[in-house]
Amino acid sequence: MRKFGAIAVAIFCLSSFAARAVSGDQLFDLLRKKMLTVKDYTAEVKMKINVSYMRIPTLAGTLYFKSPDKMKLERHGGLSIMLKKNINLTVSNMIPTGSVTVLNMGNVTIDGQNLRVLKIIPEDDQGQIILAKIWVDENSMLVVRTETTTRNDGTIKMALRYGKYISYALPDKVTIDVDVKDFKLPKGVTMDYNEVRDETPKKETKNRKGTIQLNYISYQINTGIDDKVFSKK
Amino acid sequence: MIQLLRIELYKIFKRPRTYISFAIVTAISFIIQLAMISDGKSFIAFALQGVSEQFDIHGNVLNGYLIAYIILQSLLMQIPLLIALVAGDSLAGEAGMGTLRLLLSKPVSRMQLVLVKFMGSFIYTLLLIIWLAIIALFLSLLLFGQGDMINLKSDAFILLLKDDIMWRYAAAFAFAMLAMTTIASMSILLSAFADNSIGPIMTTMGIVVVLTILSNLELPLFSLVKPYLFTTHMIGWKGFFDDPVPYAAIGRSALVLVAYTLIFLTATILYFNRKDIKS
Numbered sequence: 001m002r003k004f005g006a007i008a009v010a011i012f013c014l015s016s017f018a019a020r021a022v023s024g025d026q027l028f029d030l031l032r033k034k035m036l037t038v039k040d041y042t043a044e045v046k047m048k049i050n051v052s053y054m055r056i057p058t059l060a061g062t063l064y065f066k067s068p069d070k071m072k073l074e075r076h077g078g079l080s081i082m083l084k085k086n087i088n089l090t091v092s093n094m095i096p097t098g099s100v101t102v103l104n105m106g107n108v109t110i111d112g113q114n115l116r117v118l119k120i121i122p123e124d125d126q127g128q129i130i131l132a133k134i135w136v137d138e139n140s141m142l143v144v145r146t147e148t149t150t151r152n153d154g155t156i157k158m159a160l161r162y163g164k165y166i167s168y169a170l171p172d173k174v175t176i177d178v179d180v181k182d183f184k185l186p187k188g189v190t191m192d193y194n195e196v197r198d199e200t201p202k203k204e205t206k207n208r209k210g211t212i213q214l215n216y217i218s219y220q221i222n223t224g225i226d227d228k229v230f231s232k233k
Numbered sequence: 234m235i236q237l238l239r240i241e242l243y244k245i246f247k248r249p250r251t252y253i254s255f256a257i258v259t260a261i262s263f264i265i266q267l268a269m270i271s272d273g274k275s276f277i278a279f280a281l282q283g284v285s286e287q288f289d290i291h292g293n294v295l296n297g298y299l300i301a302y303i304i305l306q307s308l309l310m311q312i313p314l315l316i317a318l319v320a321g322d323s324l325a326g327e328a329g330m331g332t333l334r335l336l337l338s339k340p341v342s343r344m345q346l347v348l349v350k351f352m353g354s355f356i357y358t359l360l361l362i363i364w365l366a367i368i369a370l371f372l373s374l375l376l377f378g379q380g381d382m383i384n385l386k387s388d389a390f391i392l393l394l395k396d397d398i399m400w401r402y403a404a405a406f407a408f409a410m411l412a413m414t415t416i417a418s419m420s421i422l423l424s425a426f427a428d429n430s431i432g433p434i435m436t437t438m439g440i441v442v443v444l445t446i447l448s449n450l451e452l453p454l455f456s457l458v459k460p461y462l463f464t465t466h467m468i469g470w471k472g473f474f475d476d477p478v479p480y481a482a483i484g485r486s487a488l489v490l491v492a493y494t495l496i497f498l499t500a501t502i503l504y505f506n507r508k509d510i511k512s
């Protein structure tokens with residue numbers, strides 16, 4: 001009986017060790033290396049902004065990205081609306097660069113998927129990112145969720161879904177949750193047309209949630225993008 | 234009736250004062266376009282500061298569609314006054330010049346005369362709105378180019394795609410035409426009461442100014458009467474630049490304006506039929 005108990009404990013210890021074979025730091029380094037394989041991309045995207053005060057149709061355009069932090073949405077003659085520069089829409093920008101402290105927060109199951117949770121604290125305390133939490137699918141080595149606390153722009157949550165470009169760790173669909181401030185202009189200035197629809201009482205909250213959904217239709221990866229593309233207005 | 238209308242139109246367009254309205258519309262449009270060419274970017278930055286705290290907006294924001302909208306908004310108060318210049322003069326002007334009695338000595342019924350005056354004012358209004366469309370919209374598009382249009386409401390930021398705007402302007406101008414016809418009919422009614430044109434023109438201006446202020450004041454005291462004021466519904470054209478377009482509300486506004494127009498026109502006919510014309 002004692003023998004059987006010892007074997008059971010040994011099996012449990014071994015399986016635990018196997019599960020934790022890759023430490024948090026190692027996993028983070030592997031992820032970062034995988035992300036760094038994409039130097040730039042040009043993607044055809046469709047963007048839907050769901051913010052309480054914004055009524056914007058789905059915007060189709062071309063999204064340019066160049067590592068580490070250059071990004072631009074071009075709408076072929078139309079207006080492009082993007083979150084402020086310091087909240088870039090790529091995963092690599094949601095994860096701190098430079099020296100970091102990685103804390104292993106264990107595993108969770110979300111939508112039937114077993115995910116490893118890491119907390120990343122940048123050592124540079126002057127950077128835009130204060131803390132990042134990432135959910136990693138270890139089997140495919142992909143970040144499927146991020147929660148980034150920024151210095152000036154609140155907390156940004158990002159959920160990623162992968163498809164055709166999984167080998168580059170580039171998502172097909174990204175949903176970003178952002179905190180948005182209230183929007184008010186004096187009615188005397190805008191001279192609103194007072195239809196019945198707008199007369200319903202609205203919740204008065206200073207901070208509201210919003211989502212931005214990016215659907216990537218196609219990518220052209222590592223083709224080399226000129227810096228001028230990002231400086232053009 | 235058609236002959237009578239031809240004479241009426243000849244009278245309207247022979248008077249130099251008729252063209253004052255076209256000159257004023259042109260001048261206001263030019264001033265706004267010039268201001269936007271020289272300082273439009275800072276104006277846009279100020280208007281969008283609430284949004285640009287969180288979002289970067291790139292592209293031709295200051296395009297012809299937006300400029301035309303700003304011009305239309307600025308002319309909201311002025312156009313009714315310009316309509317009154319002609320419509321307020323229609324019956325009172327004849328009385329003032331002593332030609333009304335002479336006119337009615339011809340085989341023309343008083344109702345026919347009122348309808349011809351109304352149609353004359355309608356055609357003048359139509360031409361003024363077409364001129365406004367040319368100057369405000371097409372000239373702005375020529376000067377500032379095309380692009381997606383931003384429409385700011387007191388609690389909403391609306392973006393309209395450039396391919397989805399022209400029909401909205403066509404509908405908005407058609408609605409503006411309806412609103413201005415209401416003003417013209419009210420002005421003709423006031424004109425029927427007077428024997429000189431200054432009175433009806435000034436009274437129309439006064440009514441429009443006071444009721445527009447009432448329509449725009451956000452006080453509970455006025456909220457009961459607001460839905461019944463025609464000035465509340467005159468800005469229904471703005472509904473076409475909303476997303477989704479509030480068709481039901483625009484339809485209600487259009488009905489209110491049609492009702493007012495019919496009431497003013499009927500009242501004019503009823504009063505004018507019984508009026509003791511002394512000059």
